[in-house]
Amino acid sequence: MADFDFLNPPVEFSELDSELGKKWNAQCCPMFYDEGYVRLGSIKGVYARNYVRFYERIRDFQVYPDDIWVVSFPKCGTTWTQEMVWCIVNDLDFEGAKVGLQKRFPYFELRANWSPSLTKLITQTVLEGSKSEDAPEGGNVEGGDTEDRNREFFLDSFNLVENLPRPRFVKCHLHYSLIPDALKNENSPKMIYVARNAKDACTSFYHHSCLLDGYSGSLEDFVDAFTSDNVFCAPFWTHLREFWEVRDRKNVLFLKYEDMKKDLPSIIRQTAEFVGKTLTEEQVKILENHLSFESMKNNPAVNYEDIVGNMRKMHGTAHNSKFMRKGKVGSWKDEMTPEMIAKLDAWIAENKIEGLYES
Numbered sequence: 001m002a003d004f005d006f007l008n009p010p011v012e013f014s015e016l017d018s019e020l021g022k023k024w025n026a027q028c029c030p031m032f033y034d035e036g037y038v039r040l041g042s043i044k045g046v047y048a049r050n051y052v053r054f055y056e057r058i059r060d061f062q063v064y065p066d067d068i069w070v071v072s073f074p075k076c077g078t079t080w081t082q083e084m085v086w087c088i089v090n091d092l093d094f095e096g097a098k099v100g101l102q103k104r105f106p107y108f109e110l111r112a113n114w115s116p117s118l119t120k121l122i123t124q125t126v127l128e129g130s131k132s133e134d135a136p137e138g139g140n141v142e143g144g145d146t147e148d149r150n151r152e153f154f155l156d157s158f159n160l161v162e163n164l165p166r167p168r169f170v171k172c173h174l175h176y177s178l179i180p181d182a183l184k185n186e187n188s189p190k191m192i193y194v195a196r197n198a199k200d201a202c203t204s205f206y207h208h209s210c211l212l213d214g215y216s217g218s219l220e221d222f223v224d225a226f227t228s229d230n231v232f233c234a235p236f237w238t239h240l241r242e243f244w245e246v247r248d249r250k251n252v253l254f255l256k257y258e259d260m261k262k263d264l265p266s267i268i269r270q271t272a273e274f275v276g277k278t279l280t281e282e283q284v285k286i287l288e289n290h291l292s293f294e295s296m297k298n299n300p301a302v303n304y305e306d307i308v309g310n311m312r313k314m315h316g317t318a319h320n321s322k323f324m325r326k327g328k329v330g331s332w333k334d335e336m337t338p339e340m341i342a343k344l345d346a347w348i349a350e351n352k353i354e355g356l357y358e359s
């Protein structure tokens with residue numbers, strides 16, 4: 001891995017060489033993203049340079065017909081959707097759902113996010129450090145094989161997914177162009193994509209970047225980076241559009257965060273039908289309660305407070321927020337200035353996807 005040949009990469013990639021691209025790279029925590037972000041593939045997706053090393057492993061990854069993949073641009077309702085899907089497929093096994101979501105439904109390409117030196121740092125700070133301090137590794141959640149799964153969650157998410165018991169549940173933030181090839185035909189495993197409006201996704205992503213990734217810019221800087229396609233997983237619109245275009249495939253279900261907020265029982269029923277389950281109205285009600293923002297915010301198996309704590313321990317941010325932050329539509333109104341809103345509105349008007357987000 002150390003002598004990977006970036007001069008002969010398996011996928012085309014380019015540097016973030018605009019002023020805003022350089023600024024994004026400079027404001028990302030140097031300890032976390034010492035290698036910087038690059039633009040990957042024909043869609044110029046913004047990913048850590050480490051993705052180039054893992055490109056072939058991702059492209060050729062083996063999938064199974066009974067896998068279920070939840071895919072999204074970051075901060076669009078991934079965790080909410082994962083918990084809904086897991087509970088439906090597992091017949092509302094709330095006892096089993098006490099295991100941390102990162103172990104039941106791991107983040108496929110997490111391993112590629114982190115450079116070799118960050119991986120070393122995580123090993124020392126989170127994994128070995130937590131042993132000596134007797135701190136929770138996978139959080140205060142039940143899990144049995146906590147240590148091994150937690151190690152793999154941080155250090156080799158690909159191995160973790162490869163070895164999950166079937167049916168496997170997998171979270172992924174990759175653009176459609178960059179997901180494993182085996183997910184790209186009608187007979188592929190089920191994929192559930194969740195989208196969110198740009199202004200809420202941007203606001204939520206700003207807080208996430210400060211909290212989990214040690215981003216040092218202001219919200220204004222983040223809006224500039226977001227609207228110039230210079231944040232992790234950008235371009236935002238390409239992410240949504242690629243999945244929107246395949247939404248009618250029988251193995252794809254396309255959801256929106258706003259619809260989940262408006263009528264969760266309907267989305268629960270729609271998802272149950274998609275995965276081949278039938279729920280009684282009482283079960284729908286019970287699941288709706290389990291999935292409420294208040295309930296998820298207070299649920300250590302899904303609120304990621306353990307992981308946020310570990311990340312903070314490394315980059316030491318003073319940013320005051322939570323993974324389960326506001327959980328509403330329109331929270332951008334609470335903190336964006338008229339200038340930021342105007343910038344985002346102009347960008348949305350330029351890029352809007354007919355039938356999906358038009359404003």
Ligand code: PPS
Pocket residue numbers: 072073074075076077078079080200203204205207208291292293294296323324325326327328331
């Ligand atoms: S991640 O890091 O990409 O996986 O984040 P993701 O889970 O996609 O998005 C996190 C945002 O989803 C909100 N959330 C919820 N909203 C409503 N109800 C429930 N149950 C729920 N669970 C998570 C979470 O609060 C983040 O949004 P913001 O706007 O920051 O509050």
